Amino acid sequence: MSTSSSTITTIGRTSTTGSHTSSRTSTRSVTTASSSSSPIATPYPAKRGLTYRNVTTLQFYPPPSPYISWSYNYYSLPNASDDVGIYPSSQYRFIPLLYNDADSLTSIWAANVNFSIANYGTDAIFGFNEPDANFNGQSANMPVAQSIQGYHNFMQPFAGRVKIGAPAVTNAGGGLTYLAQFLGNATQQNLTMDFLNIHWYxxxxxxxxxxxxxxxxxxxxxxxxxxxxxxxxxxxxxxxxDQDFYDQPTTAQFLKNATRFMDAQTWVERYAWFGNFPGGYTAFGTPTTNMLLNVDGSARSVLGDVWYSYNGTN
Incomplete structure (x- = not known):
């Protein structure tokens, strides 16, 4: 495998988030493999996940899979109210998500997470979906202080039982700034974080x-x-x-390059394409060419085939 050594440097800074102030500079060398590298050596890391809406669509990824190990559906149980079917508990780990801090979600959160841990192999939980953004009401849209309070109340009680992810932020411009402010406050309040959670389009x-x-x-x-x-x-x-005019072969090549890159980085732990939906499904304005299923949802698309079986060899 050809590798390139890149240095990731933290710029010395003074940041104030709440009453937390820190100033430090660190430099550490990280070995990264280019997306054009030769194939990943076996065993292949099963970092891929399935972002789904209807639980029956998981049938198109029969186990065992050397590449897929988990799934989530933006809810705290694998069968949301509009789902059809029963989650296959022996298939892929289910990761609950607390979308925002609405009472209708927080009131059932603890019970649902406990049930998922007991029944669906849950080893991590997600908190707050895109609190840094407001995409036509399809994001959490929460100030940092509100997110911190939500983590204290609803996420921290599970520390030590499952991995806790930081809020999922976007690449829309202020996502990493939001995340930095959140981490500063979380450090001050001794909140547990086990991984960072990001979105990219x-x-x-x-x-x-x-x-x-x-x-x-x-x-x-x-x-x-x-x-x-x-x-x-x-x-x-x-x-x-981010647009619908890219053809599937072009998108599929990007997907191969991206998965090859992420599988080569030890600091990328898991990842999920958006999403495992029928090709005619435009969730939150997401282009139909993104989808892992064909138009009527009866089989995997070209992208779905890549997701299920791509081994990094071309």
């Missing part, structure tokens, strides 16, 4: 941007890691295309 011609954005997120993790502690790994729980 752009064009299939922007693989360099994709790789550099992930490196920026990891750089942020490095800067907020206590002295002597390992930086928090990155989970990419949504990534995809």
């Amino acid at each position: 752009a064009s299939p011609y922007n693989i360099d941007y994709f790789e550099s954005y992930l490196a920026q997120a990891y750089n942020l993790s490095v800067s907020y890691s206590p002295a002597g502690a390992a930086p928090l790994p990155i989970w990419v729980t949504e990534f995809g295309m």
